[in-house]
Amino acid sequence: MTLLSESVNHVGMTLxxxxxxxxxxxxxxxxxxxxxxxxxxxxxxxxxxxxLGARTGxxxxxxxxxxxxxxxxxxxxxxxxxxxxIVPGRYMMTTARHDVxxxxxxxxxxxxxxxxxxxxxxxxxxxAWAEDPLAVPFTERPTMIMENGQTHLRIRRVASRAFTPKAxxxxxxxxxxxxxxxxxxMEHKHRDGSVADIVEEYAGTLPVLVIADILGVPxxxxxxxxxxxxxxxxxxxxxxPYRTYRDIEGAxxxxxxxxxxHFAELxxxxxxxxxxxxxxxxxxxxxxxxxxxxxELMQTAGLLLFxxxxxxxxxxxxxxxxxxxxxxxxxxxxxQPEYWRTAIDExxxxxxPVQITARYPVEDVVIQGVKVPRGRMVATLLAGxxxxxxxxxxxxxxxxxxxxxKEHLALGAGVHICLGASLARMEGEVGLGRLFExxxxxxxxxxxxxxxxxxxxxxxxxxxxxxxxxxxxL
Numbered sequence: 310m311t312l313l314s315e316s317v318n319h320v321g322m323t324l325x326x327x328x329x330x331x332x333x334x335x336x337x338x339x340x341x342x343x344x345x346x347x348x349x350x351x352x353x354x355x356x357x358x359x360x361l362g363a364r365t366g367x368x369x370x371x372x373x374x375x376x377x378x379x380x381x382x383x384x385x386x387x388x389x390x391x392x393x394x395i396v397p398g399r400y401m402m403t404t405a406r407h408d409v410x411x412x413x414x415x416x417x418x419x420x421x422x423x424x425x426x427x428x429x430x431x432x433x434x435x436x437a438w439a440e441d442p443l444a445v446p447f448t449e450r451p452t453m454i455m456e457n458g459q460t461h462l463r464i465r466r467v468a469s470r471a472f473t474p475k476a477x478x479x480x481x482x483x484x485x486x487x488x489x490x491x492x493x494x495m496e497h498k499h500r501d502g503s504v505a506d507i508v509e510e511y512a513g514t515l516p517v518l519v520i521a522d523i524l525g526v527p528x529x530x531x532x533x534x535x536x537x538x539x540x541x542x543x544x545x546x547x548x549x550p551y552r553t554y555r556d557i558e559g560a561x562x563x564x565x566x567x568x569x570x571h572f573a574e575l576x577x578x579x580x581x582x583x584x585x586x587x588x589x590x591x592x593x594x595x596x597x598x599x600x601x602x603x604x605e606l607m608q609t610a611g612l613l614l615f616x617x618x619x620x621x622x623x624x625x626x627x628x629x630x631x632x633x634x635x636x637x638x639x640x641x642x643x644x645q646p647e648y649w650r651t652a653i654d655e656x657x658x659x660x661x662p663v664q665i666t667a668r669y670p671v672e673d674v675v676i677q678g679v680k681v682p683r684g685r686m687v688a689t690l691l692a693g694x695x696x697x698x699x700x701x702x703x704x705x706x707x708x709x710x711x712x713x714x715k716e717h718l719a720l721g722a723g724v725h726i727c728l729g730a731s732l733a734r735m736e737g738e739v740g741l742g743r744l745f746e747x748x749x750x751x752x753x754x755x756x757x758x759x760x761x762x763x764x765x766x767x768x769x770x771x772x773x774x775x776x777x778x779x780x781x782x783l
Contacts, residue, residue, distance in 0.1 A: 341555070343439035348554040350428075350436060356548025358400070367399040369688050372665065373547055373764075380759060382664075383705070386693035394677040401667065401686035402679075405693030407700035407718065409677055413689055415723035416676075419668040422455040424684045442604060443565045444558040446544045447611035451604060454612065454725065461724065463594075467601050468609055468728060470590040476583060477732050480519070484736055487518045488743040496747070499775050504754040507744070507771040512625035515740055516618045523613060525575065525582040530567075537564045538618055541611075546762070565607045572606055584610060620662040621733070623767025625740045626757075627660035628653070630771060631707055632745060633753055638709045639745065646742070652709035653737045654717060657695075659707060661719030664692040664766050691718045692766070750776025 362370030368385065371378050378385060389396050389405040396403045404410055413419055425433065450456060453464045491511050499505050517538065521531045540560035543549055549557070575585045576592065587609070591601040601609065632639045642648055667688050674681045681687055695717045696704040708714075720727035727733060745751060751773055758770040 343441065344444075344555055344558060345551065346435060346439045347441075347444075347558075348551050350432065352547075352549055352554055353551075359547060362399050365399060368396070368403055369398050369400050372690075376761070379761075379766075382690075382692065383696065386690060386696060389690070389693065390697060393679065395679040395681065395687060398688075401688050402681060403688045403690065405690040405697070407694040407697035410689040410691065410694040410718055411722055413668055413676060413687060414666075414718065414721060414725070416668075416670070416674065418670045418672055418674050419687075420457045420671060421461075421668060421725050422450070422457065423686075424669050426684055427686075441558065441562075443562045445604070445608065446541065446557075446561060447608055447615055448544065449608075451602075452608035452612055453728075463599050464601060464605055464609065465724075465728065466599070467591045467594055468587055470586060472583070472729060472732065474731070476586070477735060480522070480583075480732065481735055481739060483522055484515075484519050484739045485743065488515055488739055489747075491515060492743060492747045495775065496778055502774065504772050505775055507629050507773050508622065508626045508768055509770065511744065512622045512629070512740065512771075515625065516621035516736065519736060520614055520618055523583040524610060525571070525580045525584050534564075534614070536560075538614065542615060542619060564611070568607050568610050569603060572603065584613070619765060619767070621736055621740070623660075623662035623760075623765065624653075624656065624733070624737045625744075626768040626771050627662075627766075628656040628737060628741045629744065629751075629773070630753075630757060630768065631656055631660065632741070633751065633773075635707050638707055641709055642742075642745075643749075648709050649738045649742055650734060651711065651714050653734050653741075654714040655707060655709055655711050656737070657719035658701070658711075658714055658717035659695070659705075660766065661692055661695060661717065662765055662767055663719060663721075665690055665764050666721065689718075691721075694718050747779055748775045748777075749779055752776060 359370045359373045363374045368389065371385075372382070386405045389403060394404060394406055394409045404413065428436070448455070451460070451464070453461060453468065456464060491514055495505055495510050498510070505511075517535050518531065520526075521528075521534060526534055537560045541557055541564065543553055544557050546553075571584075572588055575588045579585045579589060588606065591606060594600040632642075638652070642652055665688055667686050669684055669686045670681050672683050695701070698704050700716065701711070701713065720730045720733065753772070754774045755772040757768045757772070760767050760769045
C-alpha cells in the first residue's frame with residue numbers, strides 16, 4: 310500500500326504500469342461487441358484525440374504523447390506559470406501554480422472525475438448497456454476517487470476506519486521485515502559484484518507484498534496477484550490495443566471474482582488486516598444504510614492494490630536516484646535520521662509519482678480573475694505546482710531539511726486528499742532507509758530507464774552496484 314492518492318483521476322486517460330506487458334503466449338480473447346465498445350470509448354477515441362491535439366500544440370495533449378516533454382517538463386511548467394493563473398486549452402484548462410492548484414483542489418464547487426455531460430446521452434446509454442460489473446477498473450465509478458459528495462464521503466468514511474494510526478504503526482514492523490528479506494535476497498544474488506536493479510528486485514516487490522498483507526492475500530496466491538497487477542495496470546496506457554484490453558478485462562474478472570469470495574471468507578473468519586477491518590466497518594455501517602455495496606468494496610480493494618503499488622514503486626525508485634545524486638543530503642540523513650520524514654516529502658515534491666490530476670466545477674467559478682465555466686475540466690499539474698518558486702524558494706534544489714517540504718501537493722488536497730498519506734510516508738521511509746542502511750556504498754551502474762507515462766512518472770529500471778554491505782542487526 311502507499312499512495313492511495315485520490316488525486317489519481319481518470320480524465321480520458323489513466324495511469325499505467327510501464328512494466329506491464331501482455332504475454333504473447335496468452336490466448337487471443339474472442340471478439341465481443343460490448344468489450345469492443347468499452348475499448349473504443351475508453352481507449353481508442355481518447356488516444357486519437359490526444360494525438361490530434363498534440364499536433365495543434367495543445368499543452369495537455371502534448372503531456373500525454375510527447376516523450377521529450379515527458380522526460381523534461383520543467384520548461385513548460387515555467388511557461389504556463391508565466392502565462393497566467395489558469396491557461397485555456399483545447400481539451401481542458403491548465404494550471405501549474407501552487408496557490409491556484411491548492412485553491413482549486415479545496416474549492417467546494419469543484420468535483421473529481423469526469424462530468425457526465427462530456428459524453429452525449431446516447432454514448433452514456435451505450436456504455437451503461439455495455440458495462441460488465443466484474444470488469445470495471447478501479448479508475449471508474451463507483452471507486453472512491455471518481456465519486457463526489459455524499460457518495461464519496463460514505464465510501465471514504467468506511468475505508469478510513471482501516472487506516473488508523475495503530476494499524477499503520479503495526480504495519481511498519483511488517484514492512485521492515487519484508488524489506489529486510491528482499492535486501493537479504495539482493496545481497497546473496499549479487500555477492501559477485503554484479504549489477505542489481507533496484508526497481509525490479511526491490512522497489513517493484515516491496516509494496517506488492519505489503520499490500521498482500523493489507524488485503525489478507527494468502528502467501529500461495531501472492532504470485533498470482535502480482536500477475537493480475539501487471540496485466541490490469543495496462544488499463545492506464547493511452548490507446549492500448551484491443552487484444553491487450555480484452556486481457557486486462559479478463560484479469561479484472563479473475564481478481565474481482567476472488568475478491569467477492571474473499572469478502573465472504575473475511576465475514577466468516579475476520580483477519581488481522583486492513584481489508585478485514587474495512588469489510589467489518591462496511592457491514593457495521595450497513596445497518597444504518599451507510600455501508601458499501603459489494604461493487605464498491607471491490608473497487609476500493611482494487612484501488613488499495615493498484616494506486617498503492619505503482620506509486621510506491623516510483624517513490625522508492627526516484628528517491629534512490631535522488632539520494633545517489635546528492636550524497637551530501639544522504640549524509641545529513643545518516644547523521645540526523647529524524648529528517649527522513651522531511652526527506653520523503655521533499656522526494657514527493659520533486660518526483661511525485663502522480664504528475665497531473667483534474668477537476669471540474671458544477672457552476673461557473675472565478676479563480677484569481679479567470680472564469681472557469683461550469684463543467685469545464687481543469688488540469689492541475691501537481692508536479693509543476695510543486696516546483697513553483699512562489700511556494701518553494703529555489704524549487705529545483707533537493708533539500709532534505711526544507712522547512713515547508715510538507716506543503717507539496719503530491720498527495721492532493723481537500724476532501725480527496727490521499728487517504729493513505731501517513732502509510733505512504735512510512736513505506737517510503739522504511740524502504741529507502743533500509744536500502745541505504747544495508748548498502749551504504751550503493752552506486753549507479755548505468756543510466757536509469759524512465760517509464761513511458763507522463764501522468765504517473767517513475768523509473769522502470771535503476772541499475773546499481775551494491776558495494777560493501779553493512780551487517781544486518783538481528
